Amino acid sequence: QVPLVESGGGLVQAGGSLRLSCAASGRTFSRYGMGWFRQAPGKEREFVAAITWNGSSTYANFVKGRFTISRDYAKNTVYLQMNSLEPEDTAVYYCAANVWGSTSVSLGDYNSWGQGTQVTVSS
DSSP states (O other): OOOEEEEOOEEEETTOOEEEEEEEOSSOGGGSEEEEEEEOTTSOOEEEEEEOTTSOEEEOGGGTTOEEEEEETTTTEEEEEEOSOOGGGOEEEEEEEETTOSOOOOGGGOOEEOOOEEEEEEO
């Protein structure tokens, strides 16, 4: 497992933007597939976006071109840029890593998780 620490959450008005960061420890960051998931109150955790070890990305349909996932190998960090935020995006956002290096949308494929960061979008 790889330790992951998210940051960047907060309160924003609808239509605003936030950038989430996820810092990973260790020397094997470049081999991992990295994903972002979210969980709203009373709902199951769901896939948001993921990026492969070599930079290919996959997004959930509800992202609709609003979010961008990226990674900085020198900083061992993955980002989620979120634009045009909607109240429905309110959730705790989690960063996760999978050893397959893939963009899996399945929670079960990820073996390392961060503690989560709260994103609240007001209307």
